[in-house]
Amino acid sequence: MTYRTTLILSAILLAILALVYWLADSPASIVINSPTEVIDQDADYFLTDALIKEHDITGSLKYQLKSDSITHYPYNDHTLLQMPVLKNQGDNGQITTSRADNGKLLPGGDDIELWDNVVVIQDNTAGRFATGIANENNQSTGRVRMDTDFVTISLKEEVADTHRPVLIITDNGETRATGMTAYFQQGQIHLKSRVRGTYEPE
Numbered sequence: 001m002t003y004r005t006t007l008i009l010s011a012i013l014l015a016i017l018a019l020v021y022w023l024a025d026s027p028a029s030i031v032i033n034s035p036t037e038v039i040d041q042d043a044d045y046f047l048t049d050a051l052i053k054e055h056d057i058t059g060s061l062k063y064q065l066k067s068d069s070i071t072h073y074p075y076n077d078h079t080l081l082q083m084p085v086l087k088n089q090g091d092n093g094q095i096t097t098s099r100a101d102n103g104k105l106l107p108g109g110d111d112i113e114l115w116d117n118v119v120v121i122q123d124n125t126a127g128r129f130a131t132g133i134a135n136e137n138n139q140s141t142g143r144v145r146m147d148t149d150f151v152t153i154s155l156k157e158e159v160a161d162t163h164r165p166v167l168i169i170t171d172n173g174e175t176r177a178t179g180m181t182a183y184f185q186q187g188q189i190h191l192k193s194r195v196r197g198t199y200e201p202e
Contacts (some may be wrong), residue, residue: 049145
């Protein structure tokens with residue numbers, strides 16, 4: 001091998017080494033190797049046998065929420081609930097009880113989602129629920145039960161809404177539908193689609 005050939009091969013080898021070094025130290029490599037932001041998804045508090053009460057400006061009880069356990073996650077402000085039981089106190093004295101296997105308080109605490117074996121029962125002894133039985137004083141009697149597998153309840157508006165199938169049971173009939181909006185204070189249920197049922201007058 002001549003001296004000139006040796007110089008050429010050495011120059012090529014140095015050029016390759018310089019290229020490799022430049023690629024290893026390039027901005028693209030820095031981006032790939034840069035540390036990523038770590039999101040802490042651990043709960044910041046956990047309660048068992050919890051009871052939350054909300055009162056209105058007059059001091060009257062508006063609702064109470066009981067749960068076997070409450071777990072709050074600060075990264076998305078969600079609060080997971082196990083076996084939640086929500087009780088709403090109506091202006092006319094009626095009590096609406098909503099229960100499920102699982103639930104979640106959404107950010108801000110104004111809305112709650114319930115799923116798995118959801119049951120909503122309104123005690124109409126002092127209320128006027130539209131699907132109840134009316135007596136001579138034009139007040140409904142008995143109870144109204146609503147069964148579904150998912151519902152969202154607005155704690156401020158006292159409205160329950162679902163797009164899922166629902167079964168409504170009253171003292172004198174059953175109604176099935178897909179989708180429902182129940183207005184606790186007004187005592188009204190709006191069924192969205194595929195409504196069918198049976199009614200047995202006394």
